[in-house]
Amino acid sequence: MHKPSQGPMPQPRKIPFEFPDDLNPIWKADDPEFCAMVNGASITMPFLEPFLIKTVREATADMDEGYVKDAGRAFNTQEQYHFTAHRRFNELLKAKGYPELALIEQDLKRHYDKLKGQPLRKRMAYTAGFEAMTLGVTKWLVDQRVELFGGSDTRVASFILWHFVEESEHKCVAHDVYQTVFGGSLGAYFARVLGVFHGSGAVAWYSMRGYKAILKKDGRWRNVRSRLRLARRLWGFARYVVPYLLRAALPGHDPRHEKELRWVEEWIAGYSQCPEDQVPLLDTRDPNIPVPFVARAA
Numbered sequence: 298m299h300k301p302s303q304g305p306m307p308q309p310r311k312i313p314f315e316f317p318d319d320l321n322p323i324w325k326a327d328d329p330e331f332c333a334m335v336n337g338a339s340i341t342m343p344f345l346e347p348f349l350i351k352t353v354r355e356a357t358a359d360m361d362e363g364y365v366k367d368a369g370r371a372f373n374t375q376e377q378y379h380f381t382a383h384r385r386f387n388e389l390l391k392a393k394g395y396p397e398l399a400l401i402e403q404d405l406k407r408h409y410d411k412l413k414g415q416p417l418r419k420r421m422a423y424t425a426g427f428e429a430m431t432l433g434v435t436k437w438l439v440d441q442r443v444e445l446f447g448g449s450d451t452r453v454a455s456f457i458l459w460h461f462v463e464e465s466e467h468k469c470v471a472h473d474v475y476q477t478v479f480g481g482s483l484g485a486y487f488a489r490v491l492g493v494f495h496g497s498g499a500v501a502w503y504s505m506r507g508y509k510a511i512l513k514k515d516g517r518w519r520n521v522r523s524r525l526r527l528a529r530r531l532w533g534f535a536r537y538v539v540p541y542l543l544r545a546a547l548p549g550h551d552p553r554h555e556k557e558l559r560w561v562e563e564w565i566a567g568y569s570q571c572p573e574d575q576v577p578l579l580d581t582r583d584p585n586i587p588v589p590f591v592a593r594a595a
Contacts, residue, residue: 301476303364304553307467309374310568312576314382314456316389322511325449329517330508330527334534335457336390337507339383340398341500344405345427346380348412349373352420353471356478365473372470375463382456397510405503418479422492423499425471429545430497431464432555433538439560441533442586446579454586455578462564468552490546497542563588 322336323329350373357369391398412420438445438461446454475492479485508527509518517523544550567588568577577590 301365301469301473301553304469305466306364306368307371307375307463307470308565309371309378310459310463311378312382312459314385314452314459314576316386316452316456318389320389320393320450320452322390322393322395323515324453325446327448328445328526328530329515330512330523331445331530333508333511333515333517334504334527334530335453336395336511337509338500338504339390340387340401340507341405341503342383343380343387344402344409345500346376346383348409348420349424349427349471350376351413352417352424353474355417356421356474360477365470365477368467368470369474372467375467379460379463382460386453386456395511395514397514398507401503401506401510404506408499408503418485418488419492421471421475421478422488423496424492425475425489426492426494426496426545427500428464428468428471428496429493429541429552430500430538431461432468432552433541434534435461435465435561436541436558437534437537439558440537442560443584446581446586447584449581451578451581451591454581455576455590458564458579459577462561465558465561466565468555472550472552486548493542493545497538560588 323332325332353369353373357366360366360369387398387402412423438458442458446458475485475489479488512518512523512527541555544555545552564577567590571577571590575590579586579588580591
């Protein structure tokens with residue numbers, strides 16, 4: 298039986314990010330390719346994250362009360378807040394000129410409806426596998442935040458970085474649930490390895506379809522310069538994410554071994570000092586995009 302070392306409990310934060318009608322889907326004017334990547338990934342969240350929630354809830358249902366079960370509840374609440382915010386954002390994207398994204402949403406629904414019929418071990422391995430990818434994504438977004446988000450619309454930048462701060466915060470939960478329920482047998486290990494590439498690969502595929510649809514609609518998909526800029530962003534993404542996936546596939550992998558990100562810790566500490574009515578908006582004009590936050594909710 299896996300007995301994870303206990304650490305800080307993930308803290309759900311229901312933050313009322315607003316996406317008003319005047320929000321431009323190209324929320325960083327000089328980097329439409331990165332905007333398309335983020336917007337395309339956002340389309341997956343209202344389908345992926347309810348699946349993760351249901352899987353973790355099922356896996357922990359018969360578990361004794363304790364750290365892992367409590368962490369699973371906190372994980373699920375964070376993910377619920379994430380996907381409801383993404384759903385609001387996605388509705389705006391479709392209304393602002395990208396109704397084609399609804400076709401991808403239909404395929405996402407079919408994908409997760411089909412996956413729901415798979416054995417729990419496979420679904421939980423998919424869940425833990427996707428969560429392994431998010432650590433690399435978080436490091437990319439945080440380390441490169443000035444280049445990626447500098448000068449962007451603070452509402453979107455702050456929303457995305459909030460999401461991935463919490464991905465880092467609950468980085469151990471899906472792994473702990475998987476190991477607690479399915480143990481450390483050789484079969485469980487190989488199922489977990491397959492889950493690393495199944496979960497991350499499926500989300501990457503649907504995200505790619507999303508940003509391709511966006512760039513085609515904007516007339517950039519066949520533009521050589523745009524494709525080169527996209528390739529540069531994808532290389533940056535892969536350079537951060539692939540090492541995390543490879544480490545996650547190793548025997549004895551434990552997300553606790555991954556180094557904590559100082560800026561993530563600063564965000565969490567900064568938010569703990571915020572008044573309840575404050576939306577944690579970052580100053581994307583500042584050369585370092587630091588915490589603390591700069592604006593209150595209206």
